[in-house]
Amino acid sequence: MSSMFSQEVPLELYLLLSAALFALGIVGFLIKRNLITVFMSIELMLNAVNLSFVTFAHQWHQVRGQIFVFFVMMVAAAEAAVGLAIIIAVFRARATLAVDRIDLMKL
């Protein structure tokens, strides 16, 4: 195990950063009303997970974690494309992006 004083940044710090980013993402997702911000919060969460993947990949000297990251990024890109398209469509139809007001499917 590396110590705080070794040259490498210790594992715990990476994981703490990842957890902090994820928590930020959750909080943003829950309290923000603007759909774009909500969307960005999701991206934040994904990247937090990516960070922990890369950390562990480095730690165990395995490439698998890095491959997972590529997959996640790919999905995130696709999600961004679809999600932004939906957001634009919603805005055109409803002239608002407040998530509280997008509740047409509700009976």
Added chain:
Amino acid sequence: MNGSLHLWLIPLLPFAGFLINGLLGRRLPKALVSTIALLAPLAAFGLVLNAASSVFAISSPALSLPYIETCPIGWINIGTLHVDFSFVLDQLSLIMLLVITGVGFLIHVYSVGYMKDDKGYARYFAYLNLFLFFMTTLVLAGNALLMFVGWEGVGLASYLLIGFWFSKTTAAEAGKKAFIVNRIGDFGFLIGMFLLLANFGTLTFTEIATKLGQDPGWTGGVVTVIALCLLLGATGKSAQLPLYIWLPDAMEGPTPVSALIHAATMVTAGVYMIARNHVLFDHSPFALSVVAVVGAATALFAATIALVQTDIKRVLAYSTISQLGYMFLGCGVAAYSAAIFHLMTHAFFKALLFLAAGSVIHGMGGEQDMRKMGGLRTKLPVTFWTMTAAVIAIAGIWPFAGFFSKDAILYSAFQQGSLGKVLYFVGLITALLTAFYMFRLWYLTFFGETRSNDAHPVEGHSAGAHIHESPWSMLGPLVILALLSISGGWIGIDRFGSFLSAVTGPTIDPAAAVGGKTLDLALSGIAVAVALLGWYFAHTFYSGKSDRPKELAAAYPGGYKLLANKYYVDEFYGATVVKPLLAFSTYFLSWVVDKAILGGLAWLLGGIAVFSGALLQRWQSGNIRSYAAWLAAGAAALLLFVFIPWASVLANFGIHLTLAGR
């Protein structure tokens, strides 16, 4: 005789015509449609003629009957029950086939002219071919079940063709009426078949006859019940009392259909069925007398109604019912060959009467009321002369066809004891009435002055100016049928009866019977005299401008009203059967069973679903962030559950978790 007769092609060729015209007819040119429609019955007729020629072949060896063709693949094989697709050609079915395909072909030819301008041209011929398919199946069937298939099929074709002009309410309703009334008869036929199966274990006609012949104990009892059930079926199809009511309404169909289905062929299926099952009836004298009484009663009953009808086709419809009554009378006195003989001659002259009436209606531009006709003798000469032949034939005047067959039936009835003598007189009175109403029709239609001018100025023209003779495609069949109506009886009942005797049993030989030849001649003389008397009455009543019909009607207003309203039978059935049934259906079946019980159950189930849905719906706020919050809370709870060392936490509270088995 070598090689097959290909009996199976006789029904299947018209069926192929039905498929082609029914599926593609609307896209095909009219000439092609008529070619296909005409080729099918013509080819079938050719096959029948081929079979007939090998039967009558002078050069030996002639074909020995019955000739049976069975489809190698069985139809129904359950336990001891074996039913095959088997076609049987014997003397009886051969004669029926000759009539059906021969007259059927002529009527197809006639239809080409009659239906020329109809929008449903291809549909019409498809139905007509379909009818021939089922009718030939019915006649060729070697067992009761296959016969029943044809029996139901001709009912279907009849329904389709009565309601051919379905946009007309009366036609659609007449079709329904025919179908429903026939269901009552078919119920009898079905019960009869079930009883046959239960008692004989087979539905094949020959096997039933053999089993009946082996055991002389089969008399009365169950045989009577079977025979009466079959009779109920026959009264439905052949329009006898009490189920005749559909036939007059069936005249809503196109006139060639009335000629083919509701005069010449389909309605005689009941007579054919009784003749086919005659062994059963022979074993039950009671059932036979019922057949005879039903026949005679129907003959008289329908003839009286025909006296005062004014619609030309309705007169002919009641006349058909009356003549079918004669055939039943013939069957009822066990003179099956006489009944079939009358069936054949009747097919000739009644088809001719209908076709000629159709020619008159065609010439009059659709007018069917005889009171608005008159004086057509010179305007429709061919129609007039052919119709004359038919009228004389049906009236039973020597030497036209109707005389021979009617005389044979009346003679056989006279030989059958005291009941037979009563029925003979009923038949004689009917013959008088028949001659009267047929010549009434003849005089009203063709003699006197044209009464159409003042009646119906159609679209600004007087109807009289438009009267025209029909095209030769219609007149040709008329002429051929007229020749048959004149000469069809000359075969004579003796030759006809001896030919049929292999199937229907021996006929009475006048020379050997009580009274000898003199009685036969005397009865013939009486029959002709009665027919001439009927003609005379019609002549005095209707040949000139006479007020006598009106005076007579005024003298007996009650009787006239009774006849003009057809004895109020429709009203009676309406009040006793239709109305109670409708009331039962509306108030009990529809309101109580359907709406209250079934509908209530459906509402209850639906209500439960709606109510529980309304409860569960509250969980779905529709707010995405609340969902996400729940998700996050759930994830947090899971994390807590996984990471908190519960065992030690609980141990602090004095609780020790142990897994089973450890």
